[in-house]
Amino acid sequence: MRVLIADDHELLRDTLELYLKQEGNIETAVAADLDGAVRLINNEGPFDLVLLDFNMPGMNGLEGLRRVQEMNSGQRVALISGVATRDIAEQALASNAAGFLPKSLSARSLINAVRFMAMGEQYAPLEFMSGAQEDDKSNHPLASQLSRREMQVLEGLSLGKSNKEIARDLDVREPTVKLHVKTLYRKIGVHNRTQAALVAKEAGLF
Numbered sequence: 001m002r003v004l005i006a007d008d009h010e011l012l013r014d015t016l017e018l019y020l021k022q023e024g025n026i027e028t029a030v031a032a033d034l035d036g037a038v039r040l041i042n043n044e045g046p047f048d049l050v051l052l053d054f055n056m057p058g059m060n061g062l063e064g065l066r067r068v069q070e071m072n073s074g075q076r077v078a079l080i081s082g083v084a085t086r087d088i089a090e091q092a093l094a095s096n097a098a099g100f101l102p103k104s105l106s107a108r109s110l111i112n113a114v115r116f117m118a119m120g121e122q123y124a125p126l127e128f129m130s131g132a133q134e135d136d137k138s139n140h141p142l143a144s145q146l147s148r149r150e151m152q153v154l155e156g157l158s159l160g161k162s163n164k165e166i167a168r169d170l171d172v173r174e175p176t177v178k179l180h181v182k183t184l185y186r187k188i189g190v191h192n193r194t195q196a197a198l199v200a201k202e203a204g205l206f
Helices: 010-022 034-044 063-069 086-094 107-120 148-158 161-170 172-186 193-202
Strands: 002-006 025-031 048-055 076-082 099-102
Touching: 002 010, 002 034, 010 025, 010 107, 010 172, 010 193, 025 034, 025 107, 034 048, 034 063, 048 063, 048 107, 048 172, 076 107, 076 148, 099 107, 107 148, 148 161, 148 193, 172 193
Parallel strands: 002 025, 002 048, 048 076, 076 099
Antiparallel strands: none
């Protein structure tokens, strides 16, 4: 299976590529913007699946999705995003996108979704598509996975604070913060502080 990942955040792009490569039978190519993705499709395509970051340079909302869909190379095209709303996801699916992947998906869910879409099915996580769309960050699909305390810890990580500083701010013990950090890593599918901060930033939480 050949998958093209187009995302302007290098760390997130590399992490996603690593997840897929670990499966052993998925070949990946990467691009940092829409023009780069188009060049790869023209020169190395078609791909079984193209993943386009909704907010990367050149996308212009859903126009980028439609541009790649119209390239006549046979690949299926899906959106990935940490900030797009359910309405955007619904529009993409209505335009025959292969799927919509929130960046908060766990690694295993992401891999399963990629395989599902590459087989010709359309994918969108049920909990995202059925969730209420409100402005309050507590109702964001990423935030909804975390407890109030885990959100506070994630905010601290996003500000570059150490566990000791976060513990002081929250008036809790440092081992408690370490436990919250480990739990929120698992919930949002990341492996370190930098990835957690990037996902939170992409989601517009802080």
